[in-house]
Structures are given as C-alpha cells and as structure tokens.
Amino acid sequence: MKPKIKFTKLRHFCGEPPEYQTSGASGCDVRASIENVIILKPGDRGLIPTGLSLEIPQGFEIQVRARSGLAIKNGIALLNAPGTIDSDYRGELKVILINLGGTDFEIKRGDRIAQLVMAPVLQAEFVESQLSETDRGVDGFGSTGV
Numbered sequence: 663m664k665p666k667i668k669f670t671k672l673r674h675f676c677g678e679p680p681e682y683q684t685s686g687a688s689g690c691d692v693r694a695s696i697e698n699v700i701i702l703k704p705g706d707r708g709l710i711p712t713g714l715s716l717e718i719p720q721g722f723e724i725q726v727r728a729r730s731g732l733a734i735k736n737g738i739a740l741l742n743a744p745g746t747i748d749s750d751y752r753g754e755l756k757v758i759l760i761n762l763g764g765t766d767f768e769i770k771r772g773d774r775i776a777q778l779v780m781a782p783v784l785q786a787e788f789v790e791s792q793l794s795e796t797d798r799g800v801d802g803f804g805s806t807g808v
Contacts, residue, residue: 670715689778692714693772693775705760710759
C-alpha cells in the first residue's frame with residue numbers, strides 16, 4: 663500500500679501535480695509555478711515556488727533533490743541538497759536552486775525543477791554520556807587516506 667500525501671494547489675499553481683515519470687522511479691518531479699521567467703546567472707541562487715502545499719504523514723519526510731539532467735547539462739543544483747520538508751510543515755514548497763554552470767539558466771513557468779523522494783523518519787533521544795572507544799577515535803576529515 664502506498665502512503666498518501668495530501669496536497670493543495672495554491673492560487674499561482676500551474677502545470678501538473680507531482681508525478682513519477684516511470685513505474686520504478688523513487689522521485690517525482692515538481693514544477694516551477696512562476697509568473698515571469700527567472701534567469702539564474704552563474705553563481706546565482708533562487709528560491710523557486712512550486713504552488714503546492716503538502717500534508718506529509720507523520721513518521722515521514724519529503725527530501726527535495728536535484729534533477730540529474732539539469733545538473734549534468736546545465737550545472738543546476740540544490741543549494742541545501744537534499745532539502746527536507748517536515749511532516750508538520752504546511753507552507754508552500756519552494757526549491758532553492760543554484761547555477762553552478764558557466765552560462766545563464768532560464769526557468770520558465772511549468773519547468774520541472776526538482777524531484778521529491780518520500781523517506782521514513784526516526785527521531786532519536788539524545789543522552790549525555792561517556793562515549794565508547796573506537797579504532798578511528800577523534801580522527802576527522804581525510805584520516806582514512808585518499
């Protein structure tokens with residue numbers, strides 16, 4: 663049985679609701695719901711509205727991820743990849759895109775800009791305590807070699 667995610671289309675919504683492009687896809691695409699074209703120059707970032715609000719079941723999150731085609735062809739990435747949409751958030755889903763490419767990137771109304779992946783969430787209880795010893799210990803970045 664598939665978990666259900668309720669959604670609301672906001673006034674400025676356009677295009678299609680989130681949809682999986684193939685039967686084996688783990689991510690479904692979301693689209694830009696914008697009135698005017700947005701140009702991201704190299705190095706620029708933008709907060710792109712989707713025109714959607716979601717109701718995610720308790721115990722799950724939605725991870726917002728980059729679309730691989732935009733990444734390889736244009737250098738478009740998510741600045742906070744993956745982004746997290748918590749189950750208790752009811753505001754508009756917006757996507758933080760950054761242009762890591764070498765040319766301007768144009769975002770038009772209805773363009774597929776990111777993908778959403780539903781994932782289970784466990785909340786931990788943090789307990790102050792003496793930590794156990796390991797072979798690695800406190801050795802950090804690069805400590806295991808190249």
